[in-house]
Amino acid sequence: MTSTTPLGTRTLGGLTVSTLGLGCMGMSQSYGTASRGESIATIHRALDLGVTFLDTSDVYGDGHNEQLVGEAIAGRRDEVQLATKFSLSRTADGGMRIDGRPENVRVCAEASLRRLGVDVIDLYYQHRVDPRVPIEDTVGAMAELVEQGKVRHLGLSEASAASLRRAVAVHPIAALQSEWSLWTRDLEVAGGGGAGGDTVLGVAREHGIGIVPFSPLGRGFLTGAITTPDDFGDDDFRKDHPRFQGEAFQANLRLVDAVRELAAEKGATPGQLALAWVMAQGADVVPIPGTKRRSYLEENAGAAAIELTADDLARLDAITGPDAVLGTRYPDAGYTYGDSPER
Numbered sequence: 001m002t003s004t005t006p007l008g009t010r011t012l013g014g015l016t017v018s019t020l021g022l023g024c025m026g027m028s029q030s031y032g033t034a035s036r037g038e039s040i041a042t043i044h045r046a047l048d049l050g051v052t053f054l055d056t057s058d059v060y061g062d063g064h065n066e067q068l069v070g071e072a073i074a075g076r077r078d079e080v081q082l083a084t085k086f087s088l089s090r091t092a093d094g095g096m097r098i099d100g101r102p103e104n105v106r107v108c109a110e111a112s113l114r115r116l117g118v119d120v121i122d123l124y125y126q127h128r129v130d131p132r133v134p135i136e137d138t139v140g141a142m143a144e145l146v147e148q149g150k151v152r153h154l155g156l157s158e159a160s161a162a163s164l165r166r167a168v169a170v171h172p173i174a175a176l177q178s179e180w181s182l183w184t185r186d187l188e189v190a191g192g193g194g195a196g197g198d199t200v201l202g203v204a205r206e207h208g209i210g211i212v213p214f215s216p217l218g219r220g221f222l223t224g225a226i227t228t229p230d231d232f233g234d235d236d237f238r239k240d241h242p243r244f245q246g247e248a249f250q251a252n253l254r255l256v257d258a259v260r261e262l263a264a265e266k267g268a269t270p271g272q273l274a275l276a277w278v279m280a281q282g283a284d285v286v287p288i289p290g291t292k293r294r295s296y297l298e299e300n301a302g303a304a305a306i307e308l309t310a311d312d313l314a315r316l317d318a319i320t321g322p323d324a325v326l327g328t329r330y331p332d333a334g335y336t337y338g339d340s341p342e343r
């Protein structure tokens with residue numbers, strides 16, 4: 001099933017975007033070598049198909065990704081809902097730093113606008129909440145960018161329920177971008193990034209915050225295309241990823257087999273079923289599957305046409321509940337979880 005019908009739109013807070021977006025991170029890092037030409041062709045094909053919600057960050061390729069996206073959308077800016085992020089950067093020793101200080105918000109926004117070659121960013125996220133800076137201060141500085149016309153809507157990524165509540169007291173938050181997929185369901189779990197008995201999802205919905213699931217394909221695993229971890233090259237971060245190693249990898253393959261079985265019944269691919277499941281969680285949910293290839297993009301866009309019945313959803317819930325997967329989300333606890341605790 002590939003995409004033949006217009007995709008349609010969904011709304012995140014006050015921002016209307018395509019039903020499904022395109023994650024551009026892999027065009028600059030994480031999943032092996034990328035071809036610049038094919039990456040740009042993928043973004044162009046996305047726009048042609050109506051996949052107009054593009055996701056980048058200043059940290060992806062240390063600015064490379066924003067430049068690439070900027071080059072690809074030059075002349076087509078008005079077709080795009082452009083999302084980028086600030087607050088994460090690499091340290092000299094290869095680690096990650098979080099900086100939510102107001103002065104950093106201003107510097108980062110100017111640099112992103114310049115690299116993207118645009119006058120305004122449609123959705124500007126804090127990539128990780130900085131535990132050393134009150135979120136009110138960070139969001140206050142982000143709100144000034146809105147007042148100045150440099151940013152249209154604000155977002156947070158991997159924020160806890162408590163941070164969401166504090167942030168919306170300063171300025172409306174249009175979107176929460178966090179990992180959510182058939183194998184990562186922390187958003188739905190009380191205490192899985194929630195405060196007390198709250199779920200992050202519940203608090204987001206209470207405040208009209210749309211949800212943007214990242215890594216909705218389980219970093220490619222849920223497509224069924226990865227059959228051995230031995231294929232990952234040195235420039236593929238999944239080789240260090242607990243879910244892709246040893247016993248965990250083998251155990252997690254059972255999850256893919258179950259997804260594959262239901263996908264076949266629906267005339268879909270496993271990846272399309274994984275995306276359809278996320279989209280079926282509500283009209284306020286807009287996944288951003290990542291790819292650097294036109295062929296995968298076309299397949300992924302086809303997921304928007306798949307309708308899941310209550311019975312399909314119940315079957316998927318039964319095989320992919322919160323405890324169905326082995327291995328943590330990132331290589332080591334505290335890596336870049338921000339204030340969204342690892343389960």
Ligand SMILES: NC(=O)c1ccc[n+]([C@@H]2O[C@H](COP(=O)([O-])OP(=O)(O)OC[C@H]3O[C@@H](n4cnc5c(N)ncnc54)[C@H](OP(=O)(O)O)[C@@H]3O)[C@@H](O)[C@H]2O)c1
Binds near residue numbers: 055215271
């Ligand atoms: N806010 C955050 O902290 C955060 C964290 C991670 C990601 N993100 C954002 O979310 C986006 C999506 O997440 P993600 O890229 O990490 O994971 P993902 O979308 O779950 O998976 C991406 C991987 O799946 C592969 N793939 C995509 N479509 C496929 C298909 N139809 N068949 C087979 N393989 C397929 C891609 O291959 P190719 O690379 O070869 O195309 C890539 O290796 C990112 O691009 C980024 O914009 C945000």
